[in-house]
Amino acid sequence: MTRLVNVRCIGPLLWTTCLLVVPAVSQSEAVQLSPADVSNYNLLKEFAKQQAGEPFTPRQPLPKALADLSYEQFREIQFNHERAPWQDKVPFWFETFHRGYVQQDRVDLFGVEGEEVERFEFSKDDFDYGEAIDRDTIPDDLGHAGVRIVGKFPGRDDVQEMLTFVGSSYFRARSGETVYGASARGLAVNVAMNQDEEFPFFRRFWILKPSRCDETVTVLAQLDSPSLTGAYQFYFRPGTIESTLRVQATLYAREQPPEDAVGVEKLGVAPLTSMWIWGDGLDGPPKDNRPGVHDSDGLLIESGEAGWVWRPFTRQPYPSTSFRSVRALLGFGILQRNRAFFHYEDYNAKYHLRPSIWITPDQPWLDGRVELLEIPGAHEGIDNIAAYWVPSKLPEPGEPLELGYSVKFFPGDVSAENYVGRATNFHIDRELPDDQIGLQIRFAGLALQQQPSDRAVDISAEIRDGTLIEQQVQRTETGDYLLDVTFKPSGDGPVDLSLRLVDGSRPLTELFSYLCPRDQPEFVYPSVYTRQE
Known part of the structure; x- marks a missing residue:
């Protein structure tokens, strides 16, 4: 990977996992920071605040040859693992994603070691292209699509991918006992409104080089959008069972957003x-x-x-x-x-x-x-x-x-939720007469198993847009409880149900809240297919 080293003397600022306080600086004393000056979260906050006073720079368009790639063609472009910076020298290192297909955003990437900030430029030599595309058609200054953190989970000998940042402000991680699945985002702006959603995106990343004995790795990211900027610090601790990201973020409204920007009317945190x-x-x-x-x-x-x-x-x-x-x-x-x-x-x-x-x-x-x-x-x-x-x-x-x-x-449930019963599964029956619907919920857990078998269990039930016809609860031989309710929708829309088992005023289970469709939704085949990771 081609490197351009840009070193700045920044002074004795210490990085921590908590928010750092930036001393107030007068306008005349303010120093214009560049990305190469950012070596910790404190400085990233100053840089993001500075960017909020600048005009928004639109996303860099993706070259047509890369935008026209099919899913199969794009999958052929693979990072060459031997080109990864810091490989085998520290517990965690990083690899990059190539732009193309749906991965349109460009990100800039920096490595930080102490107070030294090193820019990692895009290089076609970092990738194997197969038959997907003629590499001569790819610009030398294409930039990266994102970054992945790789290393070894505790007690494991094989190198695995652990954490990725790619596409808008998306990121996802896994533990040693899971595979990739659901994702997180840095921020949502004006989501689920009667207008276009604004998608903030990570424009730059700084990866702090860990030492040989570190069990964590830190990633800094600059969030950008027409309406705001942001500084993010991700402190990642991979684990065999549970992996944790500690997130610190500071958001700044842009002082002069583009004329066509609606502005922030709703934040999704x-x-x-x-x-x-x-x-x-x-x-x-x-x-x-x-x-x-x-x-x-x-x-x-x-x-x-x-x-x-x-x-x-x-x-x-x-x-x-x-x-x-x-x-x-x-x-x-x-x-x-x-x-x-x-x-x-x-x-x-x-x-x-x-x-x-x-x-x-x-x-x-x-x-x-x-x-x-x-x-x-x-x-x-x-x-x-x-x-x-x-x-x-x-x-x-x-x-x-x-x-x-x-x-x-x-994997699985939240360990802290161990003092109430959980809804482990449920079933809907729409074959009942007179448009009635049956719902059976199985509640399980140690809290229910410890409930005295001779003590009555009550049902707390609320229903909207429907009528509750019948309800009953029975205990199984394993100590689980089966809750059966029958209800009838009052209109064409869904029925909103809230159900819980209680012992007097004491909750025995979590509140089961469900928006039940009146009719079985339909699928259009062959739109449903098996996804292969």
């Missing part, structure tokens, strides 16, 4: 993206016998006032946005709760190994809502689920917004 085509509550198309096709099967929310709320994903015949207002958000995430292979029966996609993702704010996020966007996806190759935190108030003009939270990638 810590957005998560996934795919759900069918699973519990919905049968797949007749020509596909897989029981479930999804990267995640539901949204979990923990709040100070409502405890744990589980919202399984579903499919309406139209894009659907729902939300839950929260006074104090303790955490939220999208889970792949069901990890049994027979639930998916897909050796290629390995959906049973896809990770869950959990967001934990450094301090509870107050007064806002967790919003869920569900789009009726055409096939499993397209993400159609999004979940994010929407604060009720936007920052005042000129006031930066500082965020701190962790993003965890792990």
Whole structure:
């Protein structure tokens, strides 16, 4: 990889995992920073603030030869692992993604060692092109599409990909026991509104070179969009069971956004993206016998006032946005709760190994809502689920917004949710007479097994846009509880159900919140196909 070294003396500033305080500097004393001056999060914040005062630079267009590549052609372009900087010299190193096909954004890439900042230029020698494209048609200054972190998980001898940043502000990670699945984003702007969404993107990355004994790696990123700029610090600790990203971010509104920019009317903080085509509550198309096709099967929310709320994903015949207002958000995430292979029966996609993702704010996020966007996806190759935190108030003009939270990638359930029963699966029956619908939920967990068998368990039930006909609960021999309800829709739209088992006023289970379609949604075959990673 060709390198242009640009060293700056920056002084004795120390990087930490917490927000650093930048001393106030008068306008006359302010120093114009360049990307080569950024060696820690403190300086990146100053650089992002400086960029907020500059005109927005549009994304660099992708050369036509690369934009016209098919999916199969683009897959032929592979990074040459032997060209990776720092390879085998430190615990973690990085490789780059090539631009082309849908990977249109250009990013600049820097390595940081102490106070030395080194720019890593794009080089065609870093890639094997196969028969995909004539390399002579590729510009020498193409730039990168993104970056991946590779290394060894604890206790493993083989080198594996652990963390990627590619496309807009998307990133995803995995633990040693999972494969890639759902993704996270740096930020969502004006998402799920009656207007075009603004997609912020990471324009530059700085990777801090770890030492030989480090168990973590730090990535800095500059977020950019027509309406705002941002400084992000990702502190990544890979694990065999659970991998964690500590995120610190500071956002600045752009002082002079482009005339065609709508501006920030709604922020989606810590957005998560996934795919759900069918699973519990919905049968797949007749020509596909897989029981479930999804990267995640539901949204979990923990709040100070409502405890744990589980919202399984579903499919309406139209894009659907729902939300839950929260006074104090303790955490939220999208889970792949069901990890049994027979639930998916897909050796290629390995959906049973896809990770869950959990967001934990450094301090509870107050007064806002967790919003869920569900789009009726055409096939499993397209993400159609999004979940994010929407604060009720936007920052005042000129006031930066500082965020701190962790993003965890792990298999299955959130370990902290161990004192209430979980909804492990459910079934919908639409074959009942008089347009009635039956719902059976299985609640399981240690908290339910410890419930005295001779003690009555009550049902807390709320329903909107429907009438509750019958409800009953029974305990199984294993200590699980089966909750059966029968209801009738009051109109053509979905029925909103909220169900929980209680012992008096004490919750025994999470709140099962479900938006049940009146009719079985239809699929158009052959749009549904098996995705191969």
